[in-house]
Amino acid sequence: MRRVHHGFGPRFIAPVLIGPVLNPINTTMISVALVPISRELRVGSSVVIWLVAGLYLASSIAQPTMGKLADIFGPKKVYLAGLVIVLTGGLLPVLVPHFGGVLAARICIGVGTSAAYPSALTLIRDQSTRLGTETPPALLSGVSIASLTTAAVGPVLGGVLIETVGWKAIFLVNVPLAGIALAMAGLWLPSDRTRPGGRRTGSALAATDPVGILLFAATIAALLVFLLDLASGYWWLLGTALALAGLFAWWELRRDTPFLDLRMLAGNAPLFRTYARLFLVYLSSYSMTYGFSQWLQAAAGYSSDTAGLLQLPTAVLAGVASVAVARTRALRLPLVLAGLLPCAGGVLILTLTSRAPVWLLLVVTGLFGVPQGLASVTNQAALYRQAPTEQLGTASGLSRTSIYLGAIVSSGIIGLTFGARPTDAGIHAIGWLIVCATGIAGLLAARDRTLSARPAPRRAAGARAGAESHPS
Known part of the structure; x- marks a missing residue:
């Protein structure tokens, strides 16, 4: 197929x-x-929360894996394969209408959608190198803003779909969305054959490091299943996760082409701190999203669509903040604010009861909107600046693993605090969690002097990546 796209125009961006x-x-x-x-x-x-955990468990493993595959085999191939998996997941609840089928659908959607983000960043990096130009800051911010906006709108859209069609609609909506993305990507994105540096030689299987991927997957799975059911105290799972982590590190450090370059991570303190901030911020964010939504419906008595609408201030303010911060290269101040503002929201959550007035609920949700916008755009900009260019797919996937780890921990804590039914005491416990997590995230940003440094020119980095990461 001839390449139909030129530059960073609409056919590439869409x-x-x-x-x-x-x-x-x-x-x-x-x-x-x-x-x-x-x-x-x-x-x-405590059982239905596995629909949240299943997607995160699948995504936390699949994101860096898909990023690695994109680095090796090409981002377009991986992107298209992921969209096909999403289509399948969207249909499963209709074809298999019981809890097992719904859980399988969530896992498929988690795996399939995991291909998109690392593939997108790799596509952008490759296109910059192909054109010999700097990555457009607006496009890079656009990836984060688009993801953030849809995440914030998700509860509102979900509530409308549930009230008008039924809960299966939140799965079926993936069919047209993935279908449109599949058609546009197949027709408009540049072929992987045109990647800078030509096609990779040698064993692709060896470069993928399947043993490392399996050990990583087993480690993450054991750890996250332990975190999901904290009340049961399955300490043997924690021990298993630690043993597998040691085996994984031993294997990766002996390889010339590891799945995860642990030496790079150990020597790149700014990137490691970015992963830590992502974990803490999204631990707070998803504790709010899932815990607050369940509490609104089960304890405060609101319907699904009303519960979604009550979180509309989060969506609006997150969008406004993300657009505003996208215009500046400053990172440190926005990331400090991204910790302090939800910390204030956590304090307000401590005052809530099931009879709280609507205006107070709106103020609480509003306090989480601006920091979501700030954290999403600026942490992605920090990642793009700090990650080695030739490992951008894997590094960006690992950043999502940090996010999903925070989400999994939040799911486990919600299950532990709510039990069979959400209560006021449970939402107060979540408020304390938010205060602690966001306070630490803000402190990490405040003490990180590298966030004040000016970024290195991406054009030089892109050209270097084209010469080194895909030898001909």
């Missing part, structure tokens, strides 16, 4: 932006569907 929004919108849309699914399928809160 498919690059639409794919990455599928994961965040599925991530948050389910938040207002948990109670209806629980009632119809007759499963408790």
Whole structure:
């Protein structure tokens, strides 16, 4: 197929932006569907939360894996394969209408959507190198803004779909979205055969490091399953995760082409701090998204669509903040604010009861909007600046693993605090978690002097990546 795209025009931008929004919108849309699914399928809160955890567990493993595959085999191939998996997941709840089928659908959607974000950043990097130009800051910010906006709108859209069609609609909506993305990406994105540096030689299987991927997957799975059911105290799973982590590190450090370059991570303190901030900020964010939504419906008595609408200030303010911060190269101040503002929101959550007035609920949700916008755009900019160019796909995927790890921990804490039913005491415990997590994230940003440094020119980095990461 002849390449039909030139430069960074609409035909490149549209498919690059639409794919990455599928994961965040599925991530948050389910938040207002948990109670209806629980009632119809007759499963408790501690069981239905696995619909959240299943997607995160799959995504936390699949994101860096898909990023690695994009680095090796080409981002377009990986992107298209992921969209096909998303289509399949969107149909599963209709074809298999019980809890097992719904859980399988969430896992498929998690795996499929995991291809989009690392592939998008790799496509942008490759295109910059191909054109010999600097990456447009607006496009890079656009990936983050599009993902953020759809994540914030997810509860509202989910509530509308549930009230008008039913909870299965939040799965079926993936079919047209993934289909449109599949058509645009197939027709408009540059072929992987035109990647800078030519085609990779040698064993692609060896470069993929399948043993390292399996050990990483087993480590993450054991750790996250332990975190998901903290009340049961499965300490043997924690021990298993630590043993597997040691084996994974031993294997990776002996390889010339590891799945994860642990030496790079150990020597790149700014990138490591970015991962830590992502974990803490999204631990807070998703504790709010899922915990607050369940509490609004089960304790305060609001319907699914009203619970979604009550979180509309988050969506609006997140969008406004992300657009505003995209115009500046400053990173440190926005990241400090991204910690302090939700910390104030956590303090307000401590005052809530099931009879709290609507205006107070709106103020609480509004306090989480601006920091979401600040954290999303600026942490991505920090990642793009700090990650080695030749490993951008893997590094960006690992950043999403940090996010999903925060989401998994939040799911486990929600299950532990709410139990069979959300309560005021439970939402207060979540408020304390938010205060602690965001306070630490703000402190990490305030003490990180590298965030004040000016970024290195991306044009030189891109040219270097074209020469080194894909030898001909």
